[in-house]
Amino acid sequence: MNTPVLMSLLIFIVLIFIIGFWSSRQMSRRQGSFLHEYFLGSRELGGFILAMTMVATYGSASSFLGGPGAAYTQGLGWVLLAMSQVATGYFVLLILGKKFAIMARKYDAVTLIDFLKKRYESKAVVLISAASIIIFLFSAMAAQWVGGAYLIESLTGLTYTSALFIFAVAVLIYVIIGGFRAVVVTDTVQGVVMFFGTIIILIGTIIAGGGITNIMNDLVAENPNLVTPFGHDGGLTPAYVSSFWILVGVGVVALPQVAVRAMSYKNAKAMHRALIVGTIVVGVIMLGMHLIGVFARPILPGLEVADQVMPLITMEVLPPWLAGIVLAAPLAAIMSTVDSLLLLVSSAVVKDVYINYIKPEATEKQVKRASFSVTAVLGVLVFALALSPPDLLIWLNLFAFGGLEAAFIWPLIFGLYWQRGNKWGALASMITGVTSYIIIHQFFPNPLGMHSVVLPILISFASYIIAVLLTDKHERQIAV
Amino acid sequence: MDDKKEPKMEDPRFKIANREAIIGVALVVFNFLWWYGFAYGLGSGPVEEYSYILGLPAWFFYSCVLGLAVMIILVIIIVKGFLKEVSFEDDWGQKK
Known part of the structure; x- marks a missing residue:
């Protein structure tokens, strides 16, 4: 692989380290509680940073590699599907909104589980939530x-193991040093890179394809289905595509890594700003990235691995030095997603299980040491797993998001x-949601032509209401 | 949301929060209808009869490109015109 690409990647990673060190110095100067600072950045996020961190967390590997790959295969129908994600730009903040921000402060909650713990005052809820997370x-x-x-690996030509090693070391050092604040600050850098990267590649692709009209004609000539809303073989039904709105x-809303950001902003002004910035950035990235996948088809016909379309088209249409900078974006997306997931899992272990039930009297120092070591141990474990991903893991990942949504959406909203x-x-x-999701996903995928996540969300909705109506009287008597 | 049976007074900020959550739901419903209506309303015919705007099929242009622009404008209008500033701290409403 060529040197300019490598150079800009390297510069990017060094930049990330610098930001990490800077953030952690900010942290040690601050007087506040370590927990708040490490896991939440002391609830001080401004509007722009809030929007970017939500975008970067959400825009994971799937949307930068898998999404454009699917669009390459399916055509405009997949871009239509992807546009359901624009809703995340405004919906999460408006729904959780000010109520969540106020309640989280009232409860002194640092994670989603904190919130559920204080709201429901139940050990079982906390343990099931922590286990799901x-x-x-x-x-x-x-x-x-x-x-x-x-x-x-594809950018450098290194072996998979060395590539994984480089990736792991970068992520771990970074997360351990910086905590939440460092993650959000780089999320912002990464969000910006993703945003402009998308626009630049899109323009480059349109030029390389000889204009949009030309590209469309090529697509119609190859397979007219590519420009319909129904996918390359007519398989994308309206019911299926619509269910992606769920x-x-x-x-x-119910993803813990997204919800935690919705409690970390400074004030109402920051939230208002994030609504606008978030909608614009998510919208442009989703539309642009998936369109790139479609537009790349006439330029790079017959790709064997469709997921490679993004790196390949970038190197095809841009000069090498620019390609290097722009390709830092998918890497950035993946890194920041990993960073925040790592932080969340370790917060579930340390805060929600260790402090709550194992050692409630732990000192600040013990908490600090526990946080660092759990984060490090988790990182090593993930590394070991990623070396040769077991089948179960891939299976789990496929429905991780749906499972989290089925588990958390109603306990959170209600x-x-x-x-x-x-x-x-x-x-x-939580129990009916997760169980029915696993059963439907495994044995009756896509019932009624909709994605497997839809029915479990309805089932868990009904269960919540029925259970409350059945126990309401009893609970109120206790309360009085 | 003004049941007087609750012993605790309903926090006046929650009224604002509830209203904004409803705005969120209304926005997403509108967004979905726009998206669905144009995509399947204009896109269901045979490909030969498609009309094109800026090189893109009309269904796609209205549903996804214009739809995004409309949503961005709506969000800006709502944020500027309908959302209220509130303090998130606990001492809201009490003079310090």
């Missing part, structure tokens, strides 16, 4: 590492907006 996010994270290593649109909501509702909803 540890299992689902851990596997989602390992798959991201595999993606990151593949990318480094999986990657509104359901995203917890915020329904005063009568109680722990029985939360438990019923």
